[in-house]
Amino acid sequence: MLVDSHCHIDFPELADDLPNVLARMQQNGVTSALCVGVTIEHLPRLLAIADAHPSIFASVGVHPDNAADPEPSLDDLLRLAAHPKVVAIGETGLDYHWHKDRPEWQRQRFRTHIAAARQSVKPLIIHTREAAADTLQIMREAGADRVGGVMHCFTEDWETASAALDLGFYISFSGIVTFKNAVALKEVAKRVPLDRLLLETDSPYLAPVPFRGKLNQPAYVRYVAEEVARLREMPLEELAAASSDNFFRLFSCALRP
Template structure:
């Protein structure tokens, strides 16, 4: 079985077809999915998805790309995370690719999320783009290793992966690993230890080959696992078992489908 560790099923293009997407997941042996928050106004919608469907989970957080937001405070995020189906804080992090200028507000927002994760004792979902040095520095300064988490949609170097793993983080591969030109990322996927790996879609974005350019969905996470199995010359089931176990271990999910 497979788990999509990062998707956005509340986004309108996916939400309108939710019933069919859940059927597609079942048909592709995708048993669970984590619906990730990008802003607080839409968080109740994500929480309701998780409450309504036994195999969906939620996170709470504000994406670093969202400029015009009331800045979340650590105590507020921790309070919202106090729910058995809310299993993580994020997505959070730094993105210097899309935004320019004085981004100190982004760094402070990231710090608030790490503090919230420590208060709530729940792992972090971290987004980093063109900002690896500052991302790792703030993780160290704020004690992110105390709760751990996942470097979502990883596209950085092996050196960055090693530093994140040393801080108790997992590395999550998206459909990008199936792209022909993602040679450095494929090398990370070959070398990372299996007990530190997750898979995701980040749907509706980044559909894997053979669906590249189309709308992504959680059912397609199977293709991410297939590419990693090919790169490592192992059975697909090896990737399925490892990434599923890693998901439940990281997010402290019990057999009844609730966070511990």
């Protein structure tokens, strides 16, 4: 059994082919997936998919890249998080790649999401890009360790991973770990404790080898699992079972299939 802990099957590239996307998941032994929210505006379409399919779960959040979106209030996030298929708060965090001026609005949005996670008692899904130090600082200041969560699509160094682990967070690996030039990330994948490791696709983006550059989908989390199992020199079945157990332990509102 495999779980895709982070995907965006509500995006048009996958939503327009949803029956086939779900069928390919089943064919590859992917029993569940977490469809992650990035805007409030499009949350209804995400929840409609989750409501229609017992194996699909949802989260609520506004991505740090989305500068033009209305700012979600704490009340907004808490109201939406009450939906029974919402198992997490996010995608949230900091992204200085596109916002090199390090805007305060982005940091305040992150703090609001952490507050919502703490009040709803649902874990965080954290995005960080070129902002590791500030991300960790806000996590500490805002009490993210009280609720925990996952550092999604992890691409940072071991020092960052270790700091996140110390805060009670899980580390999730995407198709990037299969890329030949991801040498440092492969080392992190070897070192993360097995009981704190998750797998994801971040589809429709970041397709793993041998599909790199093509449309990604949850079924391809199998290729991520195969690479991480190879790096850790362990059977695929053992890694799949451990990462799936980790998913349902972290996202405790999600019901196993």
